[in-house]
Amino acid sequence: MIKKWDIVIIILLVVLSFIPAVIFGVVLNKNYNSKYAQITVNGKVYKNIPLSAHKGEEIIEVKTESGINVVSVKDDTIAIIEADCPDKICIRPGYIGKVGEQLVCLPHRLMVEIKGDTSDDGVILSY
Numbered sequence: 001m002i003k004k005w006d007i008v009i010i011i012l013l014v015v016l017s018f019i020p021a022v023i024f025g026v027v028l029n030k031n032y033n034s035k036y037a038q039i040t041v042n043g044k045v046y047k048n049i050p051l052s053a054h055k056g057e058e059i060i061e062v063k064t065e066s067g068i069n070v071v072s073v074k075d076d077t078i079a080i081i082e083a084d085c086p087d088k089i090c091i092r093p094g095y096i097g098k099v100g101e102q103l104v105c106l107p108h109r110l111m112v113e114i115k116g117d118t119s120d121d122g123v124i125l126s127y
Contacts, residue, residue: 032116035099037078039071042109051076051097051114066108078112080105 034052038045041064049060051073058073069090070082077097080090083105090105099116 030099030116030118032099032118035076035097035114035116037073038113038115040111040113046110049073049078051078062108062110064108064110069105069108069110071112078114079103080110080112083108 034050036051037049039047039049039060039062041062046062047060049058054073054076056075060071060073062069062071067084068082069080069085072079072081072095074095077095079093079095080103083090085105085107087107090103090110093103096103096112096114099114101114103112104110
């Protein structure tokens with residue numbers, strides 16, 4: 001037998017289940033002045049690559065004590081295109097380009113993350 005409070009709890013849980021989708025939608029659709037890819041190895045920044053104004057293709061070879069990853073930057077996207085790790089899961093997602101997306105190679109402790117800058121340092125407002 002369903003009681004009144006059972007229905008209230010079910011409706012409340014359904015409404016609460018949509019909160020993460022709304023939060024992530026707002027964060028991912030934010031307007032960024034510029035975006036860049038940050039490559040980290042072992043938790044330390046290896047290289048920052050500006051993506052907003054990037055044109056053409058650039059190949060970056062990341063050598064770690066665990067192995068080698070080849071990263072490709074094509075226009076405003078980035079991907080791991082080669083890796084000598086056993087599972088090669090880091091290659092499967094392909095090119096990423098939205099702020100918040102990540103590529104991770106666990107055996108080599110390598111992470112590629114797309115970040116955005118929303119600072120208005122160069123904007124001068126006058127009346």
